[in-house]
Amino acid sequence: MNLLITGIVIADPNSQFNQKKCDVRVEQGKITAIGNNLTASKNEQVFDGQGAVLSPGFFDLNCSIGDPGFETKEDINTATEAAKAGGFTGIAVLPNTKPVVQSKAEVEYIINRAKNNLVDVLPIGAVSQGLEGKELAELYDMKQAGAVAFSDGGKAIVDDGFMSRAIQYTQGFNGLLMVYPENKSIAGKSQINESKTSVLLGMKGLPSLAEEMHISRDIFLATYHNAPVHISNISTAGSVALIKKAKKDGVKITCDVAAHHLVFTEELLNDFDSNYKVKPPLRGKSDVKALLTGLKDGTIDAIGSQHRPHEIEFKDVEFEIASYGIIALQTVLPLLIKAGLDATQIAEKLSINPRKLLRLAVPVIEEGAEANFTVYNPTLQWEYNVASNYSKSANSPLLNKKLTGKVQLVFNNKQLQSYG
Known part of the structure; x- marks a missing residue:
């Protein structure tokens, strides 16, 4: 899975790119480039990160x-x-x-x-x-x-x-x-x-x-x-x-x-x-x-x-x-x-x-690192309801309410999941 995320703000205190707006390229499960004005290559999925955060x-x-x-x-x-x-x-x-x-x-x-x-x-x-x-x-x-x-x-x-x-x-x-x-x-x-x-x-x-x-x-x-x-x-x-x-x-x-x-x-x-x-x-x-x-x-x-x-x-x-x-x-x-x-x-x-x-390896948003990240938009609203609830149970006081802050992408173990 090759992915290019454009114009996204990075939130990672361990990264030199923390709080910077960048393009991020992922190839074969690794972050291969972080910079500005990266050009999409053939067979590369592009995600517009405008307004979103990569953590x-x-x-x-x-x-x-x-x-x-x-x-x-x-x-x-x-x-x-x-x-x-x-x-x-x-x-x-x-x-x-x-x-x-x-x-x-x-x-x-x-x-x-x-x-x-x-x-x-x-x-x-x-x-x-x-x-x-x-x-x-x-x-x-x-x-x-x-x-x-x-x-x-x-x-x-x-x-x-x-x-x-x-x-x-x-x-x-x-x-x-x-x-x-x-x-x-x-x-x-x-x-x-x-x-x-x-x-x-x-x-x-x-x-x-x-x-x-x-x-x-x-x-x-x-x-x-x-x-x-x-x-x-x-x-x-x-x-x-x-x-x-x-x-x-x-x-x-x-x-x-x-x-x-x-x-x-x-x-x-x-x-x-x-x-x-x-x-x-x-x-x-x-x-x-x-x-x-x-x-x-x-x-x-x-x-x-x-x-x-x-x-x-x-x-x-x-x-x-x-x-x-x-x-x-x-x-x-x-x-x-x-x-x-x-x-x-x-x-x-x-x-x-x-x-x-837990003494586990901590993922870092940097070039050469294994891609393990979450992309979310902190201002985007969505409704948490039966259709959007992925749990088998439904015991939440927030069901059927509009919430602010939506996850858009997750990437780990060379796998990508996106949410519209």
Whole structure:
């Protein structure tokens, strides 16, 4: 596939062409020329990049797909189709499947099922057997088989001693723990953020304290072992402050935030729309402001989709019994644009840093590099509806809404996908 992109703005902090308007030529899967006034050759597809941005391909480090075992929610084929449409050329998939990804057999299954795809699909192995937080899973074997990190998905590791042992064990082979922060004894059976809104709606609230106490514990353990720990899906101003201080103190703590926590606030729950029911819950405006500040000052390393597909019977029910989560792979970019992030910030938090955290090769927009990029127009509007939704599930509050920021091309593994 030979491709010439004309007049496009490059957004890549690692490239000498960052923020410059250029023509980009791709031949046989490699970027062969970047410059101005490049002339199209015979049998070369031409894309007019006027008004568009070319970024290293997006990478999602927080994605659930359901395969194996829950393919009615999402399988690898539909997940990668949704990922492509959202601009992702790579996704790291969580182990909360059936069976749980807890040995090399499940890791190899995912890798083999996803072969020859435009989207790189990388398994995250479970920390504990059955995600129960009691016995270590086969961490080293999974790492050898291709697991890029270890997580118990949306389940917090409750036992302090178990978490300490997991950190010690992964240190031996340079493994990374990605943990969900929630103190279960404080969280209880909460539904939404603890605030005036939870009182008004008559639902049990989840206090910020539950998240922040858990993060404090993991900071202490990371300090004690002098080992890296990654905190997934932070959502409160207090969490940002804790992690900022820990980083300043030299603790090897990193973290990410879900895109919807940068835009949505708890007031959206006033109509009891279960599509806004996520975990951690939507927080207050001051939390959103702190998260955005934390992104810009480097406290928050990366942005994830927190893609959580569910069948209709798990979401189209009373709020109290609805499952947590939304489909999000196709809506991350519009949310980040709505949140006010510029193209370079998006490239850093959605393309570069997620790969750095997982110690993966980072694509660079330069001559001679393998082509791995996303082209999007930050001002183009499109409607997210049944026809344009590539996920197998439909649990998104953004369906049937017009969104700003459209992916137009993705290129990876010598494969091109375009969207009109």
